[in-house]
Amino acid sequence: MKIEIINKSFSYTAKTFCVFLISLFLIFAFQLQAQTSREYSIKAVFLYNFTQFIDWPATAFSNAESPFIIGILGDDPFHASLDEAVAGEKVKDHPITVQRYQDVKDITTCHILFINRKEEGKMKEILSALSGKNVLTVSDMADFAAIGGIVRFASEKNKIRLQINLPASKNAELNISSKLLQVADIVR
Amino acid sequence: MNDNRSAIQRKLMGLVLVTSGVVLLLTCVGFFSYEFFTFRQSSKERLSTLGEVISANSTGALAFDSHENATEILEALKAEEHIVAAGLYDKKGNLFARYPGNFPKYNLPLHPAGDGYNYKNGYLEGFQAVIQENNRLGTLYLRSDMNAIYTRFERYGLISLLVVAVSIFVAFLLSRQLQKKISEPILALAKTASNISNQKDYTVRAKKFDDDELGVLTDAFNQMLIQIEKQNAEILSFNHALELKVNERTLELEQANIELKLRSEFEETVIDSSVDIIAVFDREFNYVSLNKSGKTAFGITDKDVIGKNILEVFPQLKTSVMYHYLQKVFETGEMILDQRYDSHVSDLIMQNFFIPLLDKDNMVYRVLVIGHDITEISKTHEQLKQLNSELEKSNLNLEQFAFIASHDLQEPLRKIQTFSQLLERDLDNKESIKRHLSKIISSAGRMTDLIKAVLNYSRLSNEKGDYEEVDLKQVLDSVTSDLELKIIEKEAVINARDLPVIYGNPLQLTQLFLNLISNSIKFSEKKPEISISSVIIDKREATATDGFNYNGTCVELIFKDNGIGFEQHYAEKIFTVFQRLHGKQDYPGTGIGLALCKKIVDNHDGQISVKSAPGEGTEFKILLPANLSNKH
Numbered sequence: 001m002k003i004e005i006i007n008k009s010f011s012y013t014a015k016t017f018c019v020f021l022i023s024l025f026l027i028f029a030f031q032l033q034a035q036t037s038r039e040y041s042i043k044a045v046f047l048y049n050f051t052q053f054i055d056w057p058a059t060a061f062s063n064a065e066s067p068f069i070i071g072i073l074g075d076d077p078f079h080a081s082l083d084e085a086v087a088g089e090k091v092k093d094h095p096i097t098v099q100r101y102q103d104v105k106d107i108t109t110c111h112i113l114f115i116n117r118k119e120e121g122k123m124k125e126i127l128s129a130l131s132g133k134n135v136l137t138v139s140d141m142a143d144f145a146a147i148g149g150i151v152r153f154a155s156e157k158n159k160i161r162l163q164i165n166l167p168a169s170k171n172a173e174l175n176i177s178s179k180l181l182q183v184a185d186i187v188r
Numbered sequence: 189m190n191d192n193r194s195a196i197q198r199k200l201m202g203l204v205l206v207t208s209g210v211v212l213l214l215t216c217v218g219f220f221s222y223e224f225f226t227f228r229q230s231s232k233e234r235l236s237t238l239g240e241v242i243s244a245n246s247t248g249a250l251a252f253d254s255h256e257n258a259t260e261i262l263e264a265l266k267a268e269e270h271i272v273a274a275g276l277y278d279k280k281g282n283l284f285a286r287y288p289g290n291f292p293k294y295n296l297p298l299h300p301a302g303d304g305y306n307y308k309n310g311y312l313e314g315f316q317a318v319i320q321e322n323n324r325l326g327t328l329y330l331r332s333d334m335n336a337i338y339t340r341f342e343r344y345g346l347i348s349l350l351v352v353a354v355s356i357f358v359a360f361l362l363s364r365q366l367q368k369k370i371s372e373p374i375l376a377l378a379k380t381a382s383n384i385s386n387q388k389d390y391t392v393r394a395k396k397f398d399d400d401e402l403g404v405l406t407d408a409f410n411q412m413l414i415q416i417e418k419q420n421a422e423i424l425s426f427n428h429a430l431e432l433k434v435n436e437r438t439l440e441l442e443q444a445n446i447e448l449k450l451r452s453e454f455e456e457t458v459i460d461s462s463v464d465i466i467a468v469f470d471r472e473f474n475y476v477s478l479n480k481s482g483k484t485a486f487g488i489t490d491k492d493v494i495g496k497n498i499l500e501v502f503p504q505l506k507t508s509v510m511y512h513y514l515q516k517v518f519e520t521g522e523m524i525l526d527q528r529y530d531s532h533v534s535d536l537i538m539q540n541f542f543i544p545l546l547d548k549d550n551m552v553y554r555v556l557v558i559g560h561d562i563t564e565i566s567k568t569h570e571q572l573k574q575l576n577s578e579l580e581k582s583n584l585n586l587e588q589f590a591f592i593a594s595h596d597l598q599e600p601l602r603k604i605q606t607f608s609q610l611l612e613r614d615l616d617n618k619e620s621i622k623r624h625l626s627k628i629i630s631s632a633g634r635m636t637d638l639i640k641a642v643l644n645y646s647r648l649s650n651e652k653g654d655y656e657e658v659d660l661k662q663v664l665d666s667v668t669s670d671l672e673l674k675i676i677e678k679e680a681v682i683n684a685r686d687l688p689v690i691y692g693n694p695l696q697l698t699q700l701f702l703n704l705i706s707n708s709i710k711f712s713e714k715k716p717e718i719s720i721s722s723v724i725i726d727k728r729e730a731t732a733t734d735g736f737n738y739n740g741t742c743v744e745l746i747f748k749d750n751g752i753g754f755e756q757h758y759a760e761k762i763f764t765v766f767q768r769l770h771g772k773q774d775y776p777g778t779g780i781g782l783a784l785c786k787k788i789v790d791n792h793d794g795q796i797s798v799k800s801a802p803g804e805g806t807e808f809k810i811l812l813p814a815n816l817s818n819k820h
Contacts, residue, residue: 046252046253049252052320052321052323053247053320091321160252177248179244179248179320180248180252181248182245182249183249183252183254183257
């Protein structure tokens, strides 16, 4: 009802223009949203797929049935898609759970940690905190692998490429399958 | 295969070669089928294994969406030449990567189907899951061609061929040597057997090679030979004894034969030398033998008659008495004598004896016919009969003649007697003496005439005289000249036409003409007119008109006058001796003239007849054969 009252005060042309702009904005925003969510849903699947190409040492689990934890540090760009991707899945006998952290200190047990690119400034702190832990660090921030992260999602021609820092993975005592290495770029 | 080898050797080798060939072939076929199926199976397995490797390798690419990597992995299939196409499908079933890179999408399945590999459309193809840690990431599709199988089979075929060829060759070499083991004893045995059958030498023995069945056969063969040899010896000795016996018998037989031959020759000579025809017939009326006389008489040889039926040789005998008697003798078994038989085969006249020949059961098995030639006897008999009848006739004539002669001759004698007595009584009367004497002289003259005539007649009866061609015209001329005085005296006229020349006795014919013409002149009261005509007629005409039976042409002579004539019923009588129709006073004559005429015509095998009536004249018809040469 309020809109109708406003409509009476605007001219028809202005009104149409207004609707057009709003519509345009909505469509753009929606598309952006859709693109972002499609990219991250793929990345979510990738995160899950890592569990199948990478072996964690048995010591990373407190017992045979303790959960396999995928953590998100910082803002969650996946929304529900990661939860959907891993829902009901297991790594060996470990049920997969998703944990969200705002700070690196919150992390107690984690097997894969996706680090939001906004956390770039805190990288040194985060990496040193995770040093010696069997955690696969993943992020889509630039130079992630070069600065000590293990796996970087690199967008390239609308596709996602993987960059892997092998020494870092060694440090984390993670055994990455050669099949995974084949599809990834190795960074030193 | 060069073939100085024997049939059995060839057969044995053939056996071995065929057997090994068939076995090899079957083995090859078995091997090939086994290969075919196992290779199909193993191809499937190999493809599956390859699929495992590819799919294991491609998990990363699928998991992390790396088309390059997936394509790269599929490119590795290059090493497998039989892989024609491959496709990698993602979790959702969309084509993710393909091999070869430019392989048309539409030739690949749009979406994956059930897992597993199968032969289809000449390819081996199928799907395989791409799994990482129990997690299906996608599907791999592989398509392989069958060239592998074909290549493999080609290679196998080549090898098999080589193996078979070598095997057959080895089998040939082996069989060439090994067959000798069997063939040699058999060949040796066969050679021995053929040698024995060719040379009849039973002392040879077959060589024994081994103690197998062939050895046993050889032993049995040799045993048989021993037996044969033994029997041969026995047969030979038996034969020898038999030969001696045969020789002995032959000698005896030859002796007997010679004797028999001599006897048979003797008999044959006797039979052949017989003038009678001797023939023997068997039950089928076939000639068994015919002697020389018979062959001569019938003009035939042994070849023409012996063993042949009598009717086959002489068909004309079918209706003969001879054939009839021959049948009869076979039926009755009694001898028959046919006194007279006019042969149907020759012109002989036979006297036939039909003598049955009896076998031991008293059955007639043959008939002996003896033909005695009585042709000559028969002819003589006929002649005798004819002569006899002639003699009888002559006798009758003579009796008649004697009776008549005595009567007629007595008459002038009685006259002489009577007038002599009268003369004796009247010796004084000169007148009466003269009268009586003249009577006596006249009677004596008459008697002389009579005696002369009788002599003439009898002479005619006794001799035939010589026959020659006689011109009747000349005969008539001679007669008219003899009768000239009488002709002139009685003014007689004689007309004659066409008198022929015939074959006869000229003197007798002259006598005939003289008697007939003088008779005509004598028995006439007016001037005599005599016509003589002649016609030549053939046999048939003569037979028809006068019953005259003669073979050939005839001459008919007709003497016709205008004299006193006589009753027709005297026509026969007038030809008899001393038969007179008129008194001596009216018409003087001896009464012998016409009898003489008949005699002459008879002598010429002719016929004389007369036709007359008182006062009407007389007509004599005389038939004479124109030619008598064939009769005399």
